[in-house]
């Protein structure tokens with residue numbers, strides 16, 4: 001018999017007899033009664049409490065805001081997605097810009113082909129998100145071919161673009177609404193702030209293995225759309 | 234078949250009875266009978282007749298906690314018959330109360346006494362809890378102004394769920410200022426045989442406990458349990474720390490009892 | 495190989511720790527901070543309901559454990575993750591070595607994994623010529639110091655900044671500094687180079703979801719993500735109990751784990767891995783393995799009461815709230831898992847004989863059980879293990895192997911006499927009465943008790959006597975108040 005068979009057999013022939021599985025009642029982690037504006041406010045409060053930086057920007061000129069944030073931080077090389085609209089809009093903005101943009105880079109090769117550059121040269125990366133979670137201040141990312149896993153991890157600055165209407169109240173709401181259980185990507189992530197540690201005498205230090213800073217750009221439409229208004233009343 | 238996670242049974246206080254059984258506990262019997270008498274007199278003043286079963290010895294807890302369940306069960310079994318009527322059983326100790334209320338059902342599981350043990354568990358009450366929530370006692374303070382600290386035993390706090398009771402009773406005393414110690418919920422290090430098996434660790438714990446009581450500025454503390462009392466008071470005495478302990482029942486009776494009238 | 499055999503030296507180590515002011519101060523400060531952070535993190539929550547759901551999610555998984563393990567294996571395999579089974583730590587070590595050897599791997603970079611500590615994997619790999627480097631900052635420090643973790647969540651909690659700075663200076667040439675940012679940045683730099691070159695990344699698992707074939711890892715530093723993403727091969731190791739049935743089952747557990755552990759609402763990263771790099775993907779490991787370790791867990795599984803031990807989600811809250819752990823620190827226990835969870839888990843992993851002192855090292859204060867996010871009745875399990883150790887219940891015969899290791903005839907006799915006396919109320923009353931009459935002769939020294947305390951003084955009259963006098967009509971005034 002293999003180890004597998006022996007372990008499973010032992011579990012099956014449990015001395016105490018069969019066990020009954022108690023039913024789930026997940027209301028405590030799912031039922032929230034928050035309006036969109038409340039969710040945005042809570043998300044902001046939560047992620048800021050762990051050193052995330054939030055900028056609510058109008059979608060018509062968010063790239064201007066981005067440009068000034070990058071300039072403030074003297075970013076030299078910015079990793080952007082090639083296909084996602086986030087990347088396209090940045091390229092367009094950079095093309096038309098009067099002022100200088102960082103060098104824009106794409107994750108076109110496998111990591112093995114450009115590991116030293118990614119690790120040593122790229123000093124910021126921008127990615128899209130699949131939404132966020134208000135309760136914990138978390139961004140949801142499903143890395144793709146266009147926005148691979150290490151984009152949000154290796155460069156010292158990670159900028160995440162979040163659509164204002166994509167904020168879920170809870171993690172439970174996010175996974176059920178987006179039906180995660182029907183098919184998970186190879187890697188799914190919740191990101192709540194920049195990388196940190198308290199391993200040295202409980203003292204918080206940021207940027208231990210991942211980004212030292214996390215910026216969240218929340219894209220809003222200047223005229224709040226109708227559904228928002230309905231909800232607020 | 235196991236189906237559920239362990240749940241602390243919900244406390245449903247009975248209406249105020251005419252009579253109660255008083256279960257004195259072995260430490261009170263030998264070392265702190267005054268606290269026992271104080272408890273009895275407080276109950277009587279509330280108009281309750283106190284029955285003190287003569288056959289009472291020990292609830293069995295020392296053997297139970299040490300793993301000697303056969304011995305614990307035989308002692309506990311000899312106590313089960315002391316309470317034939319359906320009156321509440323009141324215990325001036327969170328620890329012995331906890332044994333009877335929380336552990337008797339386990340100890341007697343799969344035995345003929347199981348239902349008897351469960352019934353006794355359900356009508357066992359920690360005495361201060363009983364005074365406050367069943368008797369709705371109103372204390373009239375007759376003493377001089379004073380300051381005390383309080384230490385609620387771990388079993389009173391966690392097994393009997395009475396952490397709020399002592400402070401609430403003390404707050405009824407107009408001339409008593411209650412000061413709270415740092416880390417109030419932390420164990421004093423008694424733990425029965427723990428103090429003997431791991432004397433150094435126990436000593437470190439009781440030393441810290443006495444220090445935080447001293448740090449309140451009070452020179453006296455009251456407690457729900459004799460184990461904590463002899464541990465903390467004894468340590469303070471031995472190491473000349475300026476704090477003395479007393480059972481909360483003795484304190485309540487002194488402040489409000491007929492001695493003052 | 496460092497083993498858990500040092501368990502029996504519990505007392506000398508406790509003595510040393512209690513007399514080390516630095517250790518005492520480091521732990522006290524850390525535990526105080528963790529307790530208050532936890533409390534704040536649960537403000538506004540119906541905590542008892544949440545813990546109940548956490549416990550149920552774990553119990554649901556355990557109720558179907560063999561089926562779920564098979565489902566997990568099927569799903570993971572379909573996702574391209576290879577599953578291995580190991581009954582013993584040695585077997586798990588061997589599996590990992592073989593995976594490394596087949597790839598010609600010479601270096602392993604590790605994310606935090608308590609199961610790998612349980613296996614003493616680092617020492618094993620080193621002995622076989624494979625470098626194993628810890629990348630979690632706390633583990634990295636502990637490894638440099640050639641020590642073991644003193645806490646399951648914060649491995650280097652026993653050290654202060656000065657000690658760490660000194661250590662890093664000696665081992666890596668980092669300049670001495672009290673600046674935690676600087677020390678952290680220095681570690682980052684050194685470890686990044688290692689990540690880029692490592693052949694294998696090795697991690698633990700917090701929850702393995704059977705429904706989707708997903709391995710969930712929570713962490714703050716990002717080293718877990720590095721470990722599972724940068725090297726070409728990722729090996730995850732976990733105990734067989736870590737499976738949960740559905741993805742949504744992790745929601746109450748994820749609400750509980752970081753809040754209980756460090757008082758965070760969520761960890762910086764929740765990393766959910768469901769497969770290796772796909773052909774079109776540009777990063778991620780090309781091979782992912784999961785090693786499922788039993789190591790005594792299937793024994794625990796046999797017993798209805800002990801089973802609760804397997805609900806543990808390794809949050810460390812029980813140690814943060816343990817007055818004994820706070821005093822003696824993690825190393826005193828001499829076990830992979832210290833503190834309350836260690837006391838109820840280790841006897842199954844290393845045997846009741848080897849771990850015989852663990853269950854007694856508790857005042858049964860109940861703080862651990864009160865905070866445990868999955869409601870493990872730790873004090874009750876400690877009593878159960880004490881009973882197993884002395885074989886103290888003929889009605890419920892002992893089940894664990896090694897039961898009765900602590901049974902001593904003398905001690906049994908004492909308890910038997912105690913029981914006999916307490917079953918004979920007349921004799922009890924006579925004996926206590928005589929005792930009080932002899933109070934003048936009461937010894938002032940009572941062994942260990944009076945080393946640190948005065949002896950409690952016998953009352954002049956027992957409560958029994960006072961009550962019977964009262965019933966016989968003696969006036970109350972005679973009773974001393």
Ligand code: SF4
Nearest residue numbers: 806807809810812866
């Ligand atoms: S026993 Fe409970 S409190 Fe302790 S580590 Fe496990 S889950 Fe956390």
